[in-house]
Amino acid sequence: MIKTYFIRIKIVVLFLIINMSFVRSENEFTIIDKTVSFGMRTAENRNVIAVIVHSTFNNSGGEKYDIDLIIKQFSRYGVSAHYVIGRDGSIYSLVNEKNVSFHAGKSHLPNGQTNLNSCTIGIELMTSFDEAPTEQQIHSLTILVNDIKKRHNIEFVLRHSDIAPDRKTDPWNMDWEGFLAGISK
Numbered sequence: 070m071i072k073t074y075f076i077r078i079k080i081v082v083l084f085l086i087i088n089m090s091f092v093r094s095e096n097e098f099t100i101i102d103k104t105v106s107f108g109m110r111t112a113e114n115r116n117v118i119a120v121i122v123h124s125t126f127n128n129s130g131g132e133k134y135d136i137d138l139i140i141k142q143f144s145r146y147g148v149s150a151h152y153v154i155g156r157d158g159s160i161y162s163l164v165n166e167k168n169v170s171f172h173a174g175k176s177h178l179p180n181g182q183t184n185l186n187s188c189t190i191g192i193e194l195m196t197s198f199d200e201a202p203t204e205q206q207i208h209s210l211t212i213l214v215n216d217i218k219k220r221h222n223i224e225f226v227l228r229h230s231d232i233a234p235d236r237k238t239d240p241w242n243m244d245w246e247g248f249l250a251g252i253s254k
């Protein structure tokens with residue numbers, strides 16, 4: 070009788086462990102280091118209040134979704150982003166979150182605040198004008214933004230087109246409302 074009881078407990082514990090590791094792997098992600106020294110400036114104790122989502126691709130010849138070609142293109146324009154997410158969901162880190170990345174340009178938040186590079190985290194999705202983000206990209210973006218929200222007091226998750234409506238149209242072809250539904254409050 071006691072023996073059966075213990076076997077039952079063992080089965081329940083085993084089930085919990087399997088379940089937990091499943092949940093863990095769902096939210097686990099790796100970041101590929103692609104740190105850049107251009108299109109950014111170092112900062113101390115900056116206050117991050119918003120995440121800005123963009124689209125980018127290499128339009129200078131060669132593979133349009135090649136991370137190194139995209140970074141090369143950024144260097145020519147003197148811009149960057151904190152993260153770039155590849156078509157397969159790979160997350161590349163270009164600028165440490167504590168530093169300022171030049172990704173927003175002339176723009177403003179819904180509360181009127183300007184100088185947005187200093188208080189935002191920029192994330193670029195590899196997308197072109199006629200292609201939507203992949204499922205893996207949205208999955209990685211969701212996990213990344215939810216993780217950022219644990220580390221900063223994020224008041225806004227916005228598109229580049231939300232903060233610079235007269236200049237910018239990115240992120241392109243994205244189900245924005247669908248993405249926001251997966252973001253923790």
Ligand SMILES: [Zn+2]
Pocket residue numbers: 122123124172229237239
């Ligand atoms: Zn943009």
